[in-house]
Amino acid sequence: MKILVINGPNLNMLGIREPGIYGSETYEDLTRVITDAAVGRGVDVEIFQHNHEGVIVDKIQSALGKFDGIVINPAAYTHTSVAILDALKAVSIPAVEVHISDVSAREEFRQISYVRLACIDTFAGFGFDGYVMAMDRLITHLKN
Numbered sequence: 001m002k003i004l005v006i007n008g009p010n011l012n013m014l015g016i017r018e019p020g021i022y023g024s025e026t027y028e029d030l031t032r033v034i035t036d037a038a039v040g041r042g043v044d045v046e047i048f049q050h051n052h053e054g055v056i057v058d059k060i061q062s063a064l065g066k067f068d069g070i071v072i073n074p075a076a077y078t079h080t081s082v083a084i085l086d087a088l089k090a091v092s093i094p095a096v097e098v099h100i101s102d103v104s105a106r107e108e109f110r111q112i113s114y115v116r117l118a119c120i121d122t123f124a125g126f127g128f129d130g131y132v133m134a135m136d137r138l139i140t141h142l143k144n
Ligand code: DQA
Pocket: 009, 010, 011, 073, 074, 075, 076, 077, 078, 098, 099, 100, 101, 102, 103, 110
């Protein structure tokens, strides 16, 4: 089973950006959590981060025929990007949305998620564990 994990803008700044919201662990720490979880589950994982919307769209398109599932934290593009939503719909690869913070308890503009419309589930507010929960959700979905 091959899973692609996509992280959107500013997630490369984890550990530096707003530690009160996102914690003090770095992006490298996050990649370690995801890689360890994948190894423990016998899953092949690729972890990708980019700050540009179009590059994320390209990455989703290129996943067609290569990946069985996608875990995606689109970061700020969650709340704005019809292009990322359409890319997920175009490839029809099962996807799960993740947010490190509990977006439901934050600003009004974070209550909208376009990407969610193309996802089978969402995990928000569980910190880095949310990525592992999303991976498990995908594994269960793909096995059934
Ligand atoms: C985020 C939440 C978004 O609202 C924000 O723009 C981010 C990170 C999260 O992981 O909690 O950059 O997706």
